[in-house]
Amino acid sequence: MSFLTIQNLEKAFGSNLVVKDFDLKVEKGEFISLLGPSGCGKTTVLRMVAGFERPTSGSITIDGQEVTGLKANARNIGMMFQAYALFPNLTVADNVAFGLKVKGVGRAEREARVKEMLALIGLSEMAGRFPFQLSGGQQQRVALARALAPSPRVLLLDEPLSALDAKVRVSLRNEIREIQQRLGITTIFVTHDQEEAMSISDRIVVMNAGIADQVGTPFEIYNRPTTRFVANFVGTLNTFAVTVEDAATGRVNLGGAVLTLPPGLAAGREMHIALRPEALRLGREPGYETVVMGQIEEVHFMGSIIRLRAKVAGETVVMDTFNRADQPPPVPGTKVEISLSGKDAIILNG
The missing domain is CATH 3.40.50.300 (P-loop containing nucleotide triphosphate hydrolases)
Incomplete structure (x- = not known):
């Protein structure tokens, strides 16, 4: 009790x-x-x-x-x-x-x-x-x-x-x-x-x-x-509009890139998903099935964490990456690859 x-x-x-x-x-x-x-x-x-x-x-x-x-x-x-x-x-x-x-x-x-x-x-x-x-x-x-x-x-x-x-x-x-x-x-x-x-x-x-x-x-x-x-x-979110392309595999289209969500979503469905800033990785990351192109807009140094804002598929996204003394962050205007995974996605309206 x-x-x-x-x-x-x-x-x-x-x-x-x-x-x-x-x-x-x-x-x-x-x-x-x-x-x-x-x-x-x-x-x-x-x-x-x-x-x-x-x-x-x-x-x-x-x-x-x-x-x-x-x-x-x-x-x-x-x-x-x-x-x-x-x-x-x-x-x-x-x-x-x-x-x-x-x-x-x-x-x-x-x-x-x-x-x-x-x-x-x-x-x-x-x-x-x-x-x-x-x-x-x-x-x-x-x-x-x-x-x-x-x-x-x-x-x-x-x-x-x-x-x-x-x-x-x-x-x-x-x-x-x-x-x-x-x-x-x-x-x-x-x-x-x-x-x-x-x-x-x-x-x-x-x-x-x-x-x-x-x-x-x-x-x-x-x-x-x-x-x-x-x-x-609670926290910061990056929100993306996606369309379900394949119900059996959970494949969705995110600004021309393919992302895999849990299967069972109706084909053709338009929806929104969200990713936390730490779920986006700068560069190509092993184990992340999707890579999109972006352009750095802002860099905010916060000590152990560096917060980046980038334009991806017409949307501004926020990324958090750990500070490394041997690797300076990209400067605004730099074009970068950004890795992400459907396993980190939060489905907002379904």
């Missing part, structure tokens, strides 16, 4: 249905990310799990307990917000202790738990400081410790990293994941940043207009999107 079960969850604000027939089963200790654009309903789902919003319909069960009708303070859930939400008049230690004090935990036990939490986040020496004396990253660490201090059954994270600069955001997300794994706490993380979701999640729920479009591991979401929305929202 799943540790957290959400069934047929819906939420309407007036006539606006913002979450529609949402289902999700989360195993104990799993890290789930709700990923999607602004307004897709991901934060509303999180707030219903937390008890801050009451569902219009549906149910939420945690560890076998139906909690849909319970108030937020009766659910034993820890929450970390986008805004740090620390009490400015309390020290770091007192902020971490706040939830424990509300629960009536004795002073000695409270102090021991605060000490443990501050050690966990690496801020033991800052127990006596106030929030204004901390950096943004340190304040979020304190917010995490405060959420974890009462030993919640579930940890909810509502875009907690979006206010931080890029370097701190990457460091802190890795710390959050490490702490989550160490404690084995069931976690739901809301983000609009696909890199964040892909890097730290066990599974991702991609949301679109209040619906869970696809649920899967980062590998599945990226490599095997099941809807056009997911395919376009």
Whole structure:
């Protein structure tokens, strides 16, 4: 039995249905990310799990307990917000202790738990400081410790990293994941940043207009999107119009070149396929059955990766290739051969 079960969850604000027939089963200790654009309903789902919003319909069960009708303070859930939400008049230690004090935990036990939490986040020496004396990253660490201090059954994270600069955001997300794994706490993380979701999640729920479009591991979401929305929202795509020439072999025509897709597609069918930037290879590559001609338009050096834009069959495509110190990238205007394979293709409308 799943540790957290959400069934047929819906939420309407007036006539606006913002979450529609949402289902999700989360195993104990799993890290789930709700990923999607602004307004897709991901934060509303999180707030219903937390008890801050009451569902219009549906149910939420945690560890076998139906909690849909319970108030937020009766659910034993820890929450970390986008805004740090620390009490400015309390020290770091007192902020971490706040939830424990509300629960009536004795002073000695409270102090021991605060000490443990501050050690966990690496801020033991800052127990006596106030929030204004901390950096943004340190304040979020304190917010995490405060959420974890009462030993919640579930940890909810509502875009907690979006206010931080890029370097701190990457460091802190890795710390959050490490702490989550160490404690084995069931976690739901809301983000609009696909890199964040892909890097730290066990599974991702991609949301679109209040619906869970696809649920899967980062590998599945990226490599095997099941809807056009997911395919376009996660990562970069090169899209090609193709025509099926042979149903038995799956052969299609791509701008005069032949590509082989899985058999069974109707002959004569016009459709669109997509290839990720890393699926295109510069030059003739062994094992890639199709070679097309292109012309380099742009070269973007990104350190370990070089991103190329090229014109192929009248379309601009994006390619990612590894940087090699002994092999400078082609310059704009260069005509090149580009290898690709049907095994890497994503069928977008079929």
